Amino acid sequence: MTPIRYELIKTCKQTGARLGILHTPHGSFETPMFMPVGTLATVKTLSPEELKEMGAGVILSNTYHLWLRPGHDIVKEAGGLHSFMNWDRGILTDSGGFQVFSLSEFRRIEEEGVYFRNHLNGDQLFLSPEKAMEIQNALGSDIMMAFDECPPYPATYEYMKRSVERTSRWAERCLKAHQRPNEQGLFGIVQGGEFEDLRKQSAQDLVSLDFPGYAVGGLSVGEPKEVMNRVLEFTTPLLPANKPRYLMGVGSPDSLIDGAIRGIDMFDCVLPTRIGRNGTVMTSEGRVVIKNAKYARDFTPLDPNCDCYTCRNYTRAYIRHLIKCDETFGIRLTSYHNVYFLIKLMEQVRQAIREDRLGDFREQFFEQYGFNKP
Numbered sequence: 001m002t003p004i005r006y007e008l009i010k011t012c013k014q015t016g017a018r019l020g021i022l023h024t025p026h027g028s029f030e031t032p033m034f035m036p037v038g039t040l041a042t043v044k045t046l047s048p049e050e051l052k053e054m055g056a057g058v059i060l061s062n063t064y065h066l067w068l069r070p071g072h073d074i075v076k077e078a079g080g081l082h083s084f085m086n087w088d089r090g091i092l093t094d095s096g097g098f099q100v101f102s103l104s105e106f107r108r109i110e111e112e113g114v115y116f117r118n119h120l121n122g123d124q125l126f127l128s129p130e131k132a133m134e135i136q137n138a139l140g141s142d143i144m145m146a147f148d149e150c151p152p153y154p155a156t157y158e159y160m161k162r163s164v165e166r167t168s169r170w171a172e173r174c175l176k177a178h179q180r181p182n183e184q185g186l187f188g189i190v191q192g193g194e195f196e197d198l199r200k201q202s203a204q205d206l207v208s209l210d211f212p213g214y215a216v217g218g219l220s221v222g223e224p225k226e227v228m229n230r231v232l233e234f235t236t237p238l239l240p241a242n243k244p245r246y247l248m249g250v251g252s253p254d255s256l257i258d259g260a261i262r263g264i265d266m267f268d269c270v271l272p273t274r275i276g277r278n279g280t281v282m283t284s285e286g287r288v289v290i291k292n293a294k295y296a297r298d299f300t301p302l303d304p305n306c307d308c309y310t311c312r313n314y315t316r317a318y319i320r321h322l323i324k325c326d327e328t329f330g331i332r333l334t335s336y337h338n339v340y341f342l343i344k345l346m347e348q349v350r351q352a353i354r355e356d357r358l359g360d361f362r363e364q365f366f367e368q369y370g371f372n373k374p
């Protein structure tokens with residue numbers, strides 16, 4: 001019995017977006033959902049209580065980072081990641097594939113796995129499907145990701161074809177190395193870049209292995225949004241309707257809406273806490289860069305249409321002052337608002353799906369936020 005089950009509630013008549021429930025060993029959560037990123041076992045500056053009060057259901061953490069620091073053996077001794085970080089809802093861990101390709105300059109990809117340098121001290125490291133599974137089993141995440149190669153963008157057809165075939169072989173090795181399939185779900189990651197036939201090959205390879213869920217990888221790596229949307233249009237239909245679909249590393253408000261419209265159920269991205277740390281916030285009327293002098297005497301909330309803790313209690317002038325003075329409380333307030341904003345955006349998306357009007361919602365949101373016309 002797989003511990004991860006997707007329940008399709010309804011499909012939006014206007015767009016084809018899906019309203020669903022993701023059932024995990026640590027609770028059930030509505031989709032489409034945004035998953036805050038907690039790479040080093042914390043969603044930067046926010047407490048588990050704050051994440052719960054916002055409505056976060058599943059958060060992300062990462063094999064590569066936790067393997068290096070503090071070491072997956074220490075997390076295992078703590079009883080796993082849930083007890084180590086005091087989070088009793090869902091946890092998804094990425095397999096480390098992406099970080100190996102994004103963090104370390106030197107790396108050599110072989111059939112058995114990837115040789116690379118520890119980005120902290122330069123030591124030689126080796127990560128393989130089996131090692132990635134050993135680490136994720138130790139972390140005890142509810143959802144583990146298969147060890148894959150996220151190819152650079154752009155990549156040649158030949159390179160992409162070889163990479164897809166190796167990623168499919170690695171996925172099979174991950175399944176074989178899975179120690180607790182009844183307690184932890186394992187998602188396959190579809191690759192293939194912008195090549196429709198390679199996406200089809202990757203999807204078919206993975207679907208034949210019958211994973212409890214699937215991720216669309218290899219996107220949000222610098223390609224234009226039109227390319228991402230086109231790839232989704234011909235990739236999500238290849239995935240089983242009764243399994244969850246996770247678009248990795250996405251993203252900005254417009255990409256979340258456009259991904260949901262194309263059948264995606266789960267999203268993650270570091271954006272809300274990353275831009276929050278330099279004082280940039282997402283609001284219903286577009287981005288606000290709070291350090292701008294025009295906010296020095298602006299005693300209104302970050303977002304007039306937001307009811308979050310930050311917007312109910314503090315003004316732009318005060319938050320600008322804190323950010324300018326490098327006061328830690330400042331980035332807590334901006335990070336809180338940004339994560340809240342994306343979680344609430346997905347609530348609005350789910351409501352629009354319930355009422356078969358996600359297309360109308362997209363128009364109104366894009367207009368108000370200032371995204372260029374579709």
Ligand SMILES: CNc1nc2c(CC[C@H]3O[C@@H](OC)[C@@H]4OC(C)(C)O[C@@H]43)c3nc(N)[nH]c(=O)c3cc2[nH]1
Pocket residue numbers: 037038039060061062094095096097098099145148149150151189216217218219220221248249250268269270
């Ligand atoms: C930003 N764009 C983007 N991110 C991607 C990821 C990584 C997703 C993980 O990396 C971090 O986002 C940078 C997040 O914080 C942690 C916790 C590290 O996990 C998240 C991917 N991961 C794998 N395994 N395979 C992929 O094809 C892939 C594609 C991506 N595109």
